[in-house]
Amino acid sequence: MLHTDLYKVFYYVATYKNITHAANQLFTSQPAVSKSIKKLEELTNCTLFVRSQKGVTLTSEGELLFEYVQKAFNYLISGEKMIERINNKEEGVVKIGISNTLCKYFFFPHLEKFHQAYPNISIQIMNQSSPNTYELLDECSIDFGIISIPKNKPNYNYIGLMTVHDIFVTKNPCLQEQYPLEVLADHPLMLLDKGNQTRIYIDDFLKRNGLELKPEIEIGSMDFLVELAKIGIGTACVIREFVQEELSSSTLYEIPITPTPISREIGIVHKAHVPLSIAAKTFVEFLEKQNIDSF
Known part of the structure; x- marks a missing residue:
């Protein structure tokens, strides 16, 4: 069994080399400190300190034990400092x-x-x-x-x-203000890979509106969809909020279909x-x- 309270007393007495000073740091009495040291000596079956009028000195066994106890307390102090840094959002x-x-x-x-x-x-x-x-x-x-x-x-x-909105974009300007959803069947469609959550969402949207379109290109990256649409390979399904720069610069054009996918x-x-x-x-x-x- 680890007697942490006794080792704490031992640590302070060994550090200050004086039972009275150790008692003051521990906010306890001198007799209580002496009692704890005696109990630890009984448990370890070793004399840990030599008493004198000037204070106390570690024995060779006491020095050996203090080497380990000091490391343990230093680790604990470091741990407390790290927790303090974490609480202060510094770590x-x-x-x-x-x-x-x-x-x-x-x-x-x-x-x-x-x-x-x-x-x-x-x-x-x-x-x-x-x-x-x-x-x-x-x-x-x-x-x-x-x-x-x-x-x-x-x-x-x-x-x-x-909140984001799924849209269909193309390199070419749109001539009408609005197109029926079915117009997508006339476009070479480019979608994310099957299994992608966005793809599942779009497939479900098309199916609910009576369309099951087979894309000409399926790819795992929206980056690639954007780049392929920019060079005119086909019509890509992308997220409007992520292509604002391309839409603003007229590098890509949104196809104004109706109905539109529900925002997510x-x-x-x-x-x-x-x-x-x-x-x-x-x-x-x-x-x-x-x-x-x-x-």
Whole structure:
């Protein structure tokens, strides 16, 4: 059995080499300190101190024991200092699960601002799809995930951050103010790979409106969809908020179809009964304050 209270007394007596000074630091009486030292000597079956009128001196056994006790207390003191730094948001690690698309278009701009505000909090990013992000949460491998299609799953908390809109874009200007959805059948369509949450969402939208279109190109990156649309390879389904620069510069044009896909949210998901670390909670609160809907 580890007698931590006795070792604490031993540490202070060995440090100050005086029982009275040790008692003052421990806010206890001199007899109580002497009693604790005697009990520790009985437990270790060693004489730990030699008493004199000037104070106390460690025996060879006492010096050996103090070498280990001092290391233990130094580790504890370092641990307390580290916890203090974490509480002051001067230290910490945040583990985040997020897809490549959200990482580039949504996360990086906010990561830069967060790093400027909290330079000593490190960020570990795991690029995963939304289903895999949930798996990482179940394994407690990440603090939270950032996903584009929230699921009403029990035992999870969801925090909405930003509303996004799926649109179809092309290199060529549109001649009409509005087109029926069926016009997409006349375009070489480019979509994200099957299994991608955005692709599942768009396939479901088309199916609910009586369309089952076979894309000419399926690819795993929205970056590639944008670049292919810019050189006129076909019509790409992208997120409007992520191609504002291309739309503003007329590099790409949105096809004004009706009906349009229902807007969806980007948000944070984390386990309901697993408390967020101080660093992770700091990041979540930072994102909530960013007024992201004006992104």
